[in-house]
Amino acid sequence: MSNETKDLNNYHYTSSYNHYNTINSQNMSLPYVSGPCTYNANMISSQIGSDLHSSSQGAFGFCFEPSPSSSEFFNPSIDQENSFYNAYNYNTSLKSHEVVGGGGAIAENETRVSASPSSGEADHHHGENSGKSLLKREADDGGDKQRSQKVIKTKKNQEKKIREPRVSFMTKTEVDHLEDGYRWRKYGQKAVKNSPYPRSYYRCTTQKCNVKKRVERSYQDPTVVITTYESQHDHPIPTTRRTAMFSGPAASDYKSSSLSPGSNFINTPRSFSHDDLFRVPYSSMNVNPNYQQQQNHEFQHGSDYELLKEMFPSVFFKQEP
DNA sequence: CGGCTTTGACCCGCGC
DNA sequence: GCGCGGGTCAAAGCCG
Numbered sequence: 166m167s168n169e170t171k172d173l174n175n176y177h178y179t180s181s182y183n184h185y186n187t188i189n190s191q192n193m194s195l196p197y198v199s200g201p202c203t204y205n206a207n208m209i210s211s212q213i214g215s216d217l218h219s220s221s222q223g224a225f226g227f228c229f230e231p232s233p234s235s236s237e238f239f240n241p242s243i244d245q246e247n248s249f250y251n252a253y254n255y256n257t258s259l260k261s262h263e264v265v266g267g268g269g270a271i272a273e274n275e276t277r278v279s280a281s282p283s284s285g286e287a288d289h290h291h292g293e294n295s296g297k298s299l300l301k302r303e304a305d306d307g308g309d310k311q312r313s314q315k316v317i318k319t320k321k322n323q324e325k326k327i328r329e330p331r332v333s334f335m336t337k338t339e340v341d342h343l344e345d346g347y348r349w350r351k352y353g354q355k356a357v358k359n360s361p362y363p364r365s366y367y368r369c370t371t372q373k374c375n376v377k378k379r380v381e382r383s384y385q386d387p388t389v390v391i392t393t394y395e396s397q398h399d400h401p402i403p404t405t406r407r408t409a410m411f412s413g414p415a416a417s418d419y420k421s422s423s424l425s426p427g428s429n430f431i432n433t434p435r436s437f438s439h440d441d442l443f444r445v446p447y448s449s450m451n452v453n454p455n456y457q458q459q460q461n462h463e464f465q466h467g468s469d470y471e472l473l474k475e476m477f478p479s480v481f482f483k484q485e486p
Numbered sequence: 487c488g489g490c491t492t493t494g495a496c497c498c499g500c501g502c
Numbered sequence: 503g504c505g506c507g508g509g510t511c512a513a514a515g516c517c518g
Contacts, residue, residue: 352491352509355493357508358506358507370489489518490515491517492514492515493503493514494513495512495513496510496511497508497510497511498509498510500507501507502503
């Protein structure tokens with residue numbers, strides 16, 4: 166059983182899957198990178214705004230290691246519904262290309278700057294200080310007084326309706342909760358309309374870290390798990406990680422890339438720390454032949470290919486049997 | 487016992 | 503105003 170993580174390009178619930186189907190129907194060769202892969206927030210940040218975040222660890226540290234078997238990492242994408250990004254930028258279309266990169270259908274479609282899915286998602290404020298919780302606490306104090314305050318709070322919330330940036334992945338896996346190196350606490354589960362599969366809500370357990378993620382299984386393809394990360398980790402991956410993984414590219418690495426935005430190489434981590442390399446569970450490495458062939462073709466005569474060979478362990482380029 | 491999951495209730499925004 | 507759907511809370515229970 167393989168686990169595939171696919172770009173959601175502005176994944177918006179069901180629509181994302183349509184996109185997925187579109188890609189497949191067009192028989193596009195998707196960029197694959199197998200094995201556990203970290204989608205480092207710095208990568209995102211670098212695409213969105215140079216100074217967006219400069220945390221050492223990176224905002225989103227996605228290191229999928231879903232199962233004992235291999236995973237195929239597709240394009241991560243950003244749901245830039247957040248004005249936070251807008252404030253920093255920026256020509257989203259172009260930058261998104263860099264993020265999603267995948268050339269092919271994804272990159273063409275992309276444009277990833279999508280509008281917010283709408284309601285319900287407005288109250289993603291930091292920590293427990295969401296408007297909702299505030300209101301609830303106040304309501305617990307009882308009285309009409311709270312009601313009036315409620316209105317005030319609501320207005321305030323409306324004023325600072327800042328949505329966190331989101332990145333979504335579609336992962337073909339039997340495992341619902343993909344291991345990504347961080348520790349998560351499940352704080353809710355909801356049935357999804359038109360889907361027999363529930364959506365789970367997780368929050369980073371690190372104190373003061375307000376990163377959340379939603380995990381749901383596609384109703385159209387039960388083998389696909391949709392993971393949506395929201396906000397950015399402001400801390401490194403816990404050292405007590407339960408699984409091995411490697412990091413993705415740092416922002417600088419990404420920015421300095423000589424690859425064109427349309428290159429299918431966007432998903433391939435381009436730099437690793439030694440530490441990270443040592444953590445790579447080689448047994449799960451599994452490079453998609455098509456992808457490799459494509460990459461070889463693209464970089465065979467270029468410095469990039471050599472660079473990649475240097476940066477990646479040989480196992481990355483191991484030909485699949 | 488601490489951390490995590492489960493789950494029903496609640497709140498909010500939006501569309502009609 | 504009402505209903506719906508998404509998101510969150512928090513008590514209870516589970517587990518190592």
